[in-house]
Amino acid sequence: MNRWFMINGIAILVSVWALFTVNDLGLRHAVGGLGVALILFNWTRHAVFTTIRENKSREVKIRFAQLSKKVLPFHRWIGTSAVVVVWLHAWLVIDRYGFYWAHPKFLVGFITGSLLLGVATFGWLRLYWPSGKKRMLHLYLAMTMFCLMIVHLIL
Ligand code: HEM
Numbered sequence: 001m002n003r004w005f006m007i008n009g010i011a012i013l014v015s016v017w018a019l020f021t022v023n024d025l026g027l028r029h030a031v032g033g034l035g036v037a038l039i040l041f042n043w044t045r046h047a048v049f050t051t052i053r054e055n056k057s058r059e060v061k062i063r064f065a066q067l068s069k070k071v072l073p074f075h076r077w078i079g080t081s082a083v084v085v086v087w088l089h090a091w092l093v094i095d096r097y098g099f100y101w102a103h104p105k106f107l108v109g110f111i112t113g114s115l116l117l118g119v120a121t122f123g124w125l126r127l128y129w130p131s132g133k134k135r136m137l138h139l140y141l142a143m144t145m146f147c148l149m150i151v152h153l154i155l
């Protein structure tokens, strides 16, 4: 286990809190919640990779590497579904409020959704044409997107 599992645990608590404190709960919130769940599932890969790198026990490394391998076939489809689900959420939001740029929640959500699109694009690119640069872009875009998602939920 490492700090990233704790950070992801806090992210789950923030999401639950955000959803339970919504007034006028609607489909757009439920769809947004599904988006959070899909993203957090994929982002946990980072916690697993960090554990493999930092843990000294060979047994733990092997256990986590095996787990990571099992999840890999789902990773790409869960990530791609997250893009579809999140933009469905955005569509429902825009349908209700229009392009409400002055609202920080809308603006941050829009940036987060755009970064997610970048994460998925570089995910597919690195799958077929791997390179160090694409790996870093996939990872750093995902990290920025994760942080902005938390800001989006708190706002
Ligand atoms: C990774 C991307 C995103 C995730 C995971 C996400 C998730 C959520 C969730 C769970 C909520 C309900 C909880 C709350 O109000 O705090 C919410 C609300 C909201 N989201 Fe997003 N969202 C994302 C992207 C977007 C995008 C792209 C937009 C706009 C284009 C957007 C605009 C909004 C707005 C305006 C609300 C408030 C809706 C209301 O209270 O009626 N979000 N989002």
Ligand code: HEM
Pocket: 038, 039, 042, 043, 045, 046, 049, 068, 072, 075, 076, 077, 078, 079, 080, 082, 119, 120, 121, 122, 123, 124, 125, 126, 127, 135, 138, 139, 142
């Ligand atoms: C919610 C969206 C996504 C998130 C948060 C995410 C996050 C991550 C993270 C944190 C890693 C480990 C990074 C590393 O240290 O190399 C990773 C690896 C990877 N991701 Fe994604 N990803 C997402 C979507 C996708 C999509 C749509 C694809 C499409 C193919 C993809 C393909 C890959 C590949 C090929 C790897 C390397 C796997 C391995 O070597 O075991 N990702 N992703």
